[in-house]
Amino acid sequence: MPEIRARPYAYAFEPATTALVVIDMQRDFIERGGFGEALGNEVGRLAAIVPTVRALLEWARARAIRVVHTREGHRKDLADCPPAKRRRGQPRLRIGDAGPMGRILVDGEPGNEIVPELGPPAGETVILKPGKGAFYATALDDILKAQRITHLLLAGVTTEVCVQTTMREANDRGYECLLVEDATESYFPEFKQATLAMVHAQGGIVGWTAPLAAVQASLP
């Protein structure tokens, strides 16, 4: 069985029962002129990991490891957007408003698309998620269990928000999760580092972390 040199200890997995889950690599969070930048965030930090996420995807695709992408977005009528989410932070631009890349966080709008460098090609599953966690109000758990997936490799943005929330949900559901350290990023570098530390603390209470190079070395 392949093993990844990881923190806090080696992570063993079978490719046939492992999925790569790439969280929210969508234009509005990553590209200049999008929602993320409109909120005052430095999106360059997130854009910088696109090549690493792409290398991770290419590694997985070439080894027939299943790939799932997520997008945070809402139905056009916003029926799946809690009023509390729309109000929060009293932003200048709210979910559903017209933004620089179409309506903010709405399915089908240009800003809600995954960045073109990462695909996704036909055959890869895309989950539209209304929450930060990809398991809430989606079919993700059913889809993974139908494919007998037990192990998840996680990547994407932002580390302490949607990635961490999804990893914690997955861990509660019994998945063995590894977060790829250089294939995830936050607008706040100190939050990324704290999240990695929280994940592998206490014997891996949420799971494992390892850099892309260690993932690649486990199954050349």
Added chain:
Amino acid sequence: MPEIRARPYAYAFEPATTALVVIDMQRDFIERGGFGEALGNEVGRLAAIVPTVRALLEWARARAIRVVHTREGHRKDLADCPPAKRRRGQPRLRIGDAGPMGRILVDGEPGNEIVPELGPPAGETVILKPGKGAFYATALDDILKAQRITHLLLAGVTTEVCVQTTMREANDRGYECLLVEDATESYFPEFKQATLAMVHAQGGIVGWTAPLAAVQASLP
């Protein structure tokens, strides 16, 4: 409407639609000789917040704010314990094993009881939860929605594990959440501080935080 002076901005709530959720203040995590200490953690940090949590409970009880307690624990047959959870960290004592206060993290065992200083009295809801998040595989969301609860005050242990996971689940479900800063604690003080910062960052992306004194001052 009462308002709590909170970070990142004032938190308004109606007592009738607000619940206080106290996470996992159970003997095994908090008392000397329990599971937490057996794993090498310094439980004194957690025990130190018991009077603050008690003062928060007394404030809520006297104002007819509903109270929910959670306990992390499993059925006696461990049917609700994922194998991954039992294996994780290769511990000396596993969930279900005989520990210093009965079987580890099993419902009905002495170590799984809430510390006696906090009750709970008859009439307060206790949720047995198999995960870190209190919404996963429990009736918590149904119970809160049946009572028309929209706002949650959170307290308990540990901040970055069960409290944070539950708060993130609640936020995705549309609850307006405030974490009481001095009524939560972690075995790792730096993780507590990072979690508080992550919660109220970006305009309160997960919710609000405030000390007990600010909660009490909002509704004397």
